[in-house]
Amino acid sequence: MKKLFWDYFLLTVGCILLAFAISGIIIPTKIGIGGAMGICTSLNKIFGFRVGITSLLINIPLFVFGFKLLGKKFSIRTGYLVLLSSILIDFFTLHYKFNPFKDVLLASIFCGVILGISMALIFTAGGSTGGLDISGKIVNHKFPSLQLSTILLIEDILVYLLVATVFGINSVLYALIVSFTRTKTMDLIQEGVSSTKQCIIICEKSDDLVKEIQIRLSRGVTVLEAKGSYTNAQKTFIYVVIQRNQLSELKQIVRSIDPSAFTTVSPVTDILGKYRGSETI
Known part of the structure; x- marks a missing residue:
């Protein structure tokens, strides 16, 4: 709503x-x-x-x-x-x-x-x-x-x-x-306020992060298993596309759930297909 x-x-x-x-x-x-x-x-x-x-x-x-x-x-x-x-x-x-x-x-x-x-x-x-x-x-x-x-x-x-x-x-x-x-x-x-951003989050608490992103940002999330080359530790690779005005809220979600998560953000020039987790009228 x-x-x-x-x-x-x-x-x-x-x-x-x-x-x-x-x-x-x-x-x-x-x-x-x-x-x-x-x-x-x-x-x-x-x-x-x-x-x-x-x-x-x-x-x-x-x-x-x-x-x-x-x-x-x-x-x-x-x-x-x-x-x-x-x-x-x-x-x-x-x-x-x-x-x-x-x-x-x-x-x-x-x-x-x-x-x-x-x-x-x-x-x-x-x-x-x-x-x-x-x-x-x-x-x-x-x-x-x-x-x-x-x-x-x-x-x-x-x-x-x-x-x-x-x-x-x-x-x-x-x-x-x-x-x-x-x-x-x-x-x-x-290209400024309304532009989209692609975010990559490498973390350990992926389940909680994915749940919060889907609920609070209404965005679809792609999850892959990953391994750190230096520590050989098992990690989770989360990929999500959001609006720029949602970036601050995404950072808050990551900081509150997994402060040690590694996050990168980059601009998206074009999108084909649906990247929202849910739609409303």
Whole structure:
């Protein structure tokens, strides 16, 4: 429950930042943006449609057709995020008067940083902003010969063409600055606070350590038998992958159970497969 609460707390904070960036910077300053939100802001400019409600209406059919592809956990969290962000975007727009930035370049960079922080929190909590990512997966499922990256690129191009038609070509150029800044901010955060670490623990009290790691960190553990080359003593080799923010708790577990254990920690650049001991919705 603690992990579940923390995940939804991150989703909520990320959602608030996302809504603020859209309603407080992008809409009043008329900066372009890609994805489903680019369609929503364009329709808002042409017909006056509420951005939040439009986003919700676009995502509902995508969820209906793509639910099986996304999985239960991911769908629930993404659905929560889409619903809350749609409500907050329209709430901020209706109840607060945001003045457009005089320096559009500064606004684009600042917006990209906020969106980067927002996306990093959302992805860390196992969610997504929905939109064209879902439609891309649906198309890829129907036409496996088409690569997902190609589908997403085509979708982005079509959205940017719409944004250029509605707001002008300069808006698209600023949108690219927002996208670049957002990506770099996400990378910095995910390589820092949200990055994963692989830990090797050589110890004697392996049973207690494994039990505590599985209970307190909810991580799967690999255990191997080992022998010290200097003392010829029998040891146990424990391998576990954790989030960086769990590292201090892992150290506490090791110190409290087996202070003499030898522990090494190193970064992980990529992960394939499941490394959590249990999952929650």
